[in-house]
Amino acid sequence: MTDRPGSRTALAQVLPERTWTKDEIEAAAPLAPLPAGIQPVIAIRDLHKGFGSRKILRGIDLDVLRGETLCILGGSGSGKTTLIRHLMGMLKADVGTIQVAPAPAVAGMPSTEAGFELGAANEEQLATWRRRLGVVFQGAALLGSLTVLENVGLPLVEVDHRPANEIYERVVEALRRVYLPAQEILHLKPASLSGGMRKRVGIARAIIQRPEIILYDEPTTGLDPVTVSGVNELTLDLQKKLGITSIVITHDLEAAFTIADRIAMLYRGRIIAIGPTEEFRHSPNPAVQQLLTGSTRGPLTEAYLQGTSES
Ligand SMILES: Nc1ncnc2c1ncn2[C@@H]1O[C@H](COP(=O)(O)OP(=O)(O)OP(=O)(O)O)[C@@H](O)[C@H]1O
Ligand SMILES: [Mg+2]
Numbered sequence: 001m002t003d004r005p006g007s008r009t010a011l012a013q014v015l016p017e018r019t020w021t022k023d024e025i026e027a028a029a030p031l032a033p034l035p036a037g038i039q040p041v042i043a044i045r046d047l048h049k050g051f052g053s054r055k056i057l058r059g060i061d062l063d064v065l066r067g068e069t070l071c072i073l074g075g076s077g078s079g080k081t082t083l084i085r086h087l088m089g090m091l092k093a094d095v096g097t098i099q100v101a102p103a104p105a106v107a108g109m110p111s112t113e114a115g116f117e118l119g120a121a122n123e124e125q126l127a128t129w130r131r132r133l134g135v136v137f138q139g140a141a142l143l144g145s146l147t148v149l150e151n152v153g154l155p156l157v158e159v160d161h162r163p164a165n166e167i168y169e170r171v172v173e174a175l176r177r178v179y180l181p182a183q184e185i186l187h188l189k190p191a192s193l194s195g196g197m198r199k200r201v202g203i204a205r206a207i208i209q210r211p212e213i214i215l216y217d218e219p220t221t222g223l224d225p226v227t228v229s230g231v232n233e234l235t236l237d238l239q240k241k242l243g244i245t246s247i248v249i250t251h252d253l254e255a256a257f258t259i260a261d262r263i264a265m266l267y268r269g270r271i272i273a274i275g276p277t278e279e280f281r282h283s284p285n286p287a288v289q290q291l292l293t294g295s296t297r298g299p300l301t302e303a304y305l306q307g308t309s310e311s
Contacts, residue, residue, distance in 0.1 A: 025287050025299050028270040031061050039101050041066045041213060041245055042087065047096035048269075049082060056082050058269030060096070064213075066104070069239055069246040071256040073291060074266035075300055080249040081138055083266070084215050087247070088135060089118050089126045103132055103212060131159065134206035138217040138249075142190040142201060148175070149186045152205045160209065174204040178234060196227035203234065207244075214238065216248040220255050228255060235259050253292065257281075265291065267300075 034040065040063035047060040056079040064070055074080050085091040086098060098118040116125050142151045150157075152174055153167040162170075175182040178200040190198055199219065206214055216235070220228040232255050238244045250256055256263050257277055264274035265288050273283040281292065290298030 020286050020299075022299075025285060026268045026270060026272065028059055028061055029264075029272055029274050031063060032274065034063065034065075038065060040064055040099075041101050042247075043097075043099040043101075044086075045097050045099070047083075047086065047098065048094045049079075049086065049091065050094055056269060057086075057093075060266075060269070060271055062264065062271055062274070064245060064247060066101075066245055067239065067243050068261040069235060069248060069259050071248045071250055071260035071263045072266055072271075073250065073253070073256060073263060075291075076251075078266045079269055080266055081217055084135070084217050084247075084249060086118070087215060088133060089121065089129060093119055100129055103128075131209065132212045134209065134211035134214040134244075136199075136203050136206045136214065136216040136219050138221075142198060142205075144190055147187050147189060148193070148201055151190065152201060152208055155205065155209050170208055171204070174208045175201070177207060177238075178204045179230060180204065196223045199223060199227070199231065203231070207238065210242070211244065213245045213247070216246065216250075218249055218251065220250065220252050228252070231255075232258050 042062075042064040044060050044062040047057050048055070049057040060083065072080060072083070082091065086093060096119075099115060100118060101115045116129075118126070118129065121129065143154075146154070149168070149171050152171045156162040156167045156170060171186070172182040175185070180197060180200050185193065185197065185201075190201070193201065203216075203219065206216075214235075219235070220231050223231065235246055235248065236259055239246060246259075248256070248259065260277050262275060263277055263280040264271050265280075265283075265285075266272075267287045273280060273285050273288045275283070280288070283289070287299040289295075290300045
């Protein structure tokens with residue numbers, strides 16, 4: 001039997017043998033060189049964001065490659081949702097840039113002329129960008145007063161102004177893709193669904209506009225193991241069949257190691273480790289190793305930080 005990701009035996013050989021200083025643990029991981037001829041879909045450089053005097057993001061450098069599934073791990077409150085909100089153009093960085101590439105040309109639809117920087121984008125550019133994104137919000141974020149049909153179809157009504165019969169067909173198709181019994185639930189309100197079903201409805205809404213990129217904020221948190229596997233399979237399926245680029249924020253190591261091409265870890269406002277899954281697993285950074293082992297001793301717990309050098 002092979003070791004599960006992050007298991008103690010798997011990590012025994014890679015645990016750091018030296019003491020790391022706080023600065024070393026918190027240092028940003030260098031950006032990986034891009035494969036020849038590849039332009040990232042999203043290139044984040046030196047992104048800083050604070051709320052009042054609290055610095056949440058402290059210099060994020062990250063490239064997202066077309067067609068990849070990139071998982072971002074990080075403790076609660078580390079700034080994961082804040083990062084997603086920047087990618088959606090809902091928050092403006094204090095410092096730094098988020099460059100987005102032009103949409104790829106598809107049959108019958110020419111590519112938009114150029115990429116742009118999100119912080120400097122005008123309303124029209126932001127609308128174009130948001131049209132390329134599907135977002136699975138932390139908590140399904142469905143509207144309680146609307147039915148499943150209305151919730152999932154909302155982007156087609158409000159953004160695309162599609163006719164009712166087309167909306168109906170596309171909602172049914174999106175619900176089937178997330179393995180939900182469309183006919184049984186179309187006219188139910190979210191309160192009548194289980195938590196797992198609500199999450200899937202949230203995913204159906206994210207894919208209904210056939211987005212090029214999907215941002216998932218904790219898609220599997222709080223779900224039963226079977227539903228977790230279903231959501232993971234769905235993410236893989238969307239990547240393989242539709243070529244979708246996915247950024248998945250998660251606490252779930254098992255899920256990350258199942259679906260990711262690359263894994264990154266956000267810690268104290270920086271990406272401290274990033275790489276293909278196996279490379280990430282062997283990162284010597286003690287914060288990564290603590291996350292992978294679930295140990296209570298390490299840089300993720302305050303007691304350890306107080307005991308380490310502040311230099
Ligand atoms: N609009 C805001 N105003 C003030 N503080 C905020 C705001 N948004 C986020 N924060 C703070 O920024 C920090 C990071 O929040 P964020 O929601 O990004 O964390 P997270 O990594 O997504 O956590 P979780 O895993 O619990 O979802 C938190 O301490 C939060 O209180
Ligand atoms: Mg969050």
